[in-house]
Amino acid sequence: MTGRRNAEQQRKNFKVTQRLFFEKFRRFNTENLGYFKRGVSMKKNILLVIDDDSSVRAATHLAFERDFEVVSASNESEALDIFDSVRPDVIFLDIIFHKVPKGWDILKQIRERDSKVVILITTSLHLNKAEVLQKQADGYFEKPFDHDKVREFLIGKRLLDRENSQDL
Numbered sequence: 001m002t003g004r005r006n007a008e009q010q011r012k013n014f015k016v017t018q019r020l021f022f023e024k025f026r027r028f029n030t031e032n033l034g035y036f037k038r039g040v041s042m043k044k045n046i047l048l049v050i051d052d053d054s055s056v057r058a059a060t061h062l063a064f065e066r067d068f069e070v071v072s073a074s075n076e077s078e079a080l081d082i083f084d085s086v087r088p089d090v091i092f093l094d095i096i097f098h099k100v101p102k103g104w105d106i107l108k109q110i111r112e113r114d115s116k117v118v119i120l121i122t123t124s125l126h127l128n129k130a131e132v133l134q135k136q137a138d139g140y141f142e143k144p145f146d147h148d149k150v151r152e153f154l155i156g157k158r159l160l161d162r163e164n165s166q167d168l
Helices: 002-031 033-038 053-066 076-086 105-112 129-136 145-155
Strands: 044-050 069-071 090-093 119-122 139-142
Touching: 002 119, 044 076, 053 069, 069 076, 076 105, 090 105, 105 119, 105 145, 119 145, 129 139
Parallel strands: 044 069, 044 090, 090 119, 119 139
Antiparallel strands: none
8 A cells, every 4th residue: 555655646746846847947938038039049159179288278268268168179189079079169270289280180170070160270370361261261360369359250250149248
C-alpha cells in the first residue's frame, strides 16, 4: 500500500512541478515578448578572439564582454576546434603567431567551413586593405585598435544594437 501511495504522491508532485514550470515559462515569454517583437535577440552573439598574445585576448575580452559572449584561442588548432564547437558570429583574427603568418591559413580554413561569419583582421602590421578584403576578411584594424571604431563597424554589420552597445 505504501508503495502505491508513494507513486501517487510522486505523480502529484510531478504534475505540480510541471504546472509551475509551464506557468513560469509562459510568464517569461509574455514579459520578454517586446524584445522578440522589436527583433532584439536576448542571446548574445559570440566573438572568437584568435591571438597568441594573452594580454590582447584579455583586453579584448574585457572590452567586448558586455556586447558578446567572448571566447578565445591562442593557436591554429585551438582556434579551429573552438570555431567548430561554438560557431561564432564574429572573429578577431591576428595574422602573426610567434613570428609566423599563420593567420591567413586560419582565415582560409574558416572560410571553407563558413562563408558568413564576420572576420576582422587585427594585427600590428600595416596591411593593404585591398589585400585583406581579397583574402575574404570583412575588415582590418591595426593594433592597438580603437574599440569604439570596431563597435561602429559591427553596428554597420548589424551585429550590435546601437542602443545596447557599450560606450558609444
